[in-house]
Amino acid sequence: xxxxxxxxxxxxxxxxxxxxxxxxxxxxxxxxxxxxxxxxxxxxxxxxxxxxxxxxxxxxxxxxxxxxxxxxxxxxxxxxxxxxxxxxxxxxxxxxxxxxxxxxxxxxxxxxxxxxxxxxxxxxxxxxxxxxxxxxxxxxxxxxxxxxxxxxxxxxxxxxxxxxxxxxxxxxxxxxxxxxxxxxxxxxxxxxxxxxxxxxxxxxxxxxxxxxxxxxxxxxxxxxxxxxxxxxxxxxxxxxxxxxxxxxxxxxxxxxxxxxxxxxxxxxxxxxxxxxxxxxxxxxxxxxxxxxxxxxxxxxxxxxxxx
Amino acid sequence: xxxxxxxxxxxxxxxxxxxxxxxxxxxxxxxxxxxxxxxxxxxxxxxxxxxxxxxxxxxxxxxxxxxxxxxxxxxxxxxxxxxxxxxxxxxxxxxxxxxxxxxxxxxxxxxxxxxxxxxxxxxxxxxxxxxxxxxxxxxxxxxxxxxxxxxxxxxxxxxxxxxxxxxxxxxxxxxxxxxxxxxxxxxxxxxxxxxxxxxxxxxxxxxxxxxxxxxxxxxxxxxxxxxxxxxxxxxxxxxxxxxxxxxxxxxxxxxxxxxxxxxxxxxx
Ligand SMILES: Nc1ncnc2c1ncn2[C@@H]1O[C@H](COP(=O)(O)OP(=O)(O)OP(=O)(O)O)[C@@H](O)[C@H]1O
Ligand SMILES: [Mg+2]
Numbered sequence: 001x002x003x004x005x006x007x008x009x010x011x012x013x014x015x016x017x018x019x020x021x022x023x024x025x026x027x028x029x030x031x032x033x034x035x036x037x038x039x040x041x042x043x044x045x046x047x048x049x050x051x052x053x054x055x056x057x058x059x060x061x062x063x064x065x066x067x068x069x070x071x072x073x074x075x076x077x078x079x080x081x082x083x084x085x086x087x088x089x090x091x092x093x094x095x096x097x098x099x100x101x102x103x104x105x106x107x108x109x110x111x112x113x114x115x116x117x118x119x120x121x122x123x124x125x126x127x128x129x130x131x132x133x134x135x136x137x138x139x140x141x142x143x144x145x146x147x148x149x150x151x152x153x154x155x156x157x158x159x160x161x162x163x164x165x166x167x168x169x170x171x172x173x174x175x176x177x178x179x180x181x182x183x184x185x186x187x188x189x190x191x192x193x194x195x196x197x198x199x200x201x202x203x204x205x206x207x208x209x210x211x212x213x214x215x216x217x218x219x220x221x222x223x224x225x226x227x228x229x230x231x232x233x234x235x236x237x238x239x240x241x242x243x244x245x246x247x248x249x250x251x252x253x254x255x256x257x258x259x260x261x262x263x264x265x266x267x268x269x270x271x272x273x274x275x276x277x278x279x280x281x282x283x284x285x286x287x288x289x290x291x292x293x294x295x296x297x298x299x300x301x302x303x304x305x306x307x
Numbered sequence: 308x309x310x311x312x313x314x315x316x317x318x319x320x321x322x323x324x325x326x327x328x329x330x331x332x333x334x335x336x337x338x339x340x341x342x343x344x345x346x347x348x349x350x351x352x353x354x355x356x357x358x359x360x361x362x363x364x365x366x367x368x369x370x371x372x373x374x375x376x377x378x379x380x381x382x383x384x385x386x387x388x389x390x391x392x393x394x395x396x397x398x399x400x401x402x403x404x405x406x407x408x409x410x411x412x413x414x415x416x417x418x419x420x421x422x423x424x425x426x427x428x429x430x431x432x433x434x435x436x437x438x439x440x441x442x443x444x445x446x447x448x449x450x451x452x453x454x455x456x457x458x459x460x461x462x463x464x465x466x467x468x469x470x471x472x473x474x475x476x477x478x479x480x481x482x483x484x485x486x487x488x489x490x491x492x493x494x495x496x497x498x499x500x501x502x503x504x505x506x507x508x509x510x511x512x513x514x515x516x517x518x519x520x521x522x523x524x525x526x527x528x529x530x531x532x533x534x535x536x537x538x539x540x541x542x543x544x545x546x547x548x549x550x551x552x553x554x555x556x557x558x559x560x561x562x563x564x565x566x567x568x569x570x571x572x573x574x575x
Contacts, residue, residue, distance in 0.1 A: 033414075177423075177426060177429065178426075180415070181423050181426060183410075183413070184415060184423075185404060185409045185423075187373060187408055188402060188404055188423070190376070190378045191397075192397065192426055193394075238414065239414045240414055241414045241415060244414050
């Protein structure tokens with residue numbers, strides 16, 4: 001039955017792709033408006049040294065030590081970026097560039113120097129994740145979605161990403177108007193008692209959590225793409241923040257689904273007998289959608305140089 | 308009046324909590340690095356007055372406003388609003404930042420910006436009622452921007468943006484208005500429109516403090532003036548404080564040296 005095969009082999013990777021894309025794309029809207037999109041990039045780079053250190057300390061590649069190491073590294077990176085900005089008196093883009101490239105390089109060095117060859121901890125995994133391997137063998141069809149026993153054997157990434165996405169949505173919904181005001185006009189926000197800086201920090205922390213959770217499942221390529229592309233595309237569609245956030249969710253889901261399907265079927269259609277990386281394809285599709293929006297998006301005129 | 312006399316007079320007020328005084332500043336010093344941007348400024352703004360803060364670019368006018376509102380940290384000194392620290396009387400104070408400090412490309416409409424002024428009276432999810440929207444519309448009406456309510460803010464001219472910011476401040480329904488260059492880059496008609504709104508505020512007994520750059524209009528628009536260039540040069544009624552000598556000092560080239568020399572001399 002085609003339903004069973006789909007649910008067993010394709011549903012979970014697709015679901016993980018969708019959840020990861022959404023978890024990154026939603027905070028991406030605010031990062032974009034705060035001109036902080038690079039921070040998603042920075043965080044996904046520093047995750048590597050965090051994971052390596054976690055492995056060296058714990059000796060395992062179980063999910064929790066990895067997540068802990070990655071979150072720790074993200075926190076260290078954010079603090080160091082702030083420190084470099086304050087004490088080096090340089091703008092944030094440069095500060096991020098300095099920190100994340102050096103931390104990423106440190107991670108690669110550590111990886112090469114230490115004995116991690118026995119485990120599956122390599123650069124390719126870091127970039128593309130292992131989306132295709134997240135299959136759900138105990139599923140017997142769509143009905144398994146309502147079967148607790150089968151659900152409990154779903155790849156744990158699904159549940160983790162679900163929780164993270166719920167956290168992201170809750171944060172944005174609860175702090176919606178404060179976030180909006182703080183992003184538009186920080187001085188005014190502070191004057192009416194919105195803790196704008198704390199919110200900014202919380203947003204970065206949330207970004208780190210989303211990046212780490214998504215990284216584990218889908219690799220850093222998609223994380224970087226999803227922080228930027230859906231939100232940037234959505235900005236070209238509308239001048240209303242609510243509508244922008246909704247569009248970004250649509251683009252995230254479309255990129256994930258279309259990317260997954262194209263990765264599986266496109267090479268076949270073209271006569272090749274292999275599949276390409278689903279995560280890579282999802283990122284590519286999100287970039288292509290952005291390209292189309294740049295050409296045809298209704299609000300694309302606003303990026304024209306102002307006279 | 309010499310600076311020493313001014314400081315002595317201000318010293319008299321230090322520590323007195325006057326609930327009638329919209330804003331009393333004592334020894335305010337702010338620094339972004341090694342050099343102070345605002346140094347030991349004492350002043351007090353009177354209820355129902357229109358006050359201009361005047362000084363050259365980089366004099367610390369915006370910094371002074373931000374510091375009293377806690378937006379940038381104070382190195383020393385304090386500011387009391389209606390005799391209270393700012394945190395306890397926040398809702399009685401409205402602040403309009405310098406226009407250039409805001410991202411005008413942001414995806415919000417004019418009416419949303421005005422609704423931000425009602426933030427403190429909205430619920431946690433920022434739900435707006437019909438009444439809130441009607442109130443925001445009324446504020447837009449007062450600044451002559453009602454027809455633009457649904458425009459994206461980036462599609463407005465500089466003068467129109469300035470008026471929308473003023474409408475947001477009106478929505479806050481405050482007793483003290485701190486406006487950072489409300490007349491910057493506006494044409495004569497808009498300037499008249501904004502000034503008439505500010506005069507209405509004053510006639511309602513509210514206090515309006517503006518950072519102001521056009522020396523030619525200080526006398527006709529304002530009651531009081533605060534001249535600063537990092538340090539306070541002078542404050543008080545325009546008729547007495549806004550004189551050639553003080554202006555010379557505020558804008559003069561070797562201000563630092565002469566000012567310090569004066570401070571070191573005993574009053575006389
Ligand atoms: N965020 C900041 N970081 C570092 N220095 C700053 C910052 N903001 C202002 N300054 C410096 O502090 C001094 C006072 O700046 P401020 O903006 O208060 O001046 P201003 O009187 O408002 O000038 P303008 O008329 O140009 O608006 C200037 O020398 C400025 O360079
Ligand atoms: Mg200024």
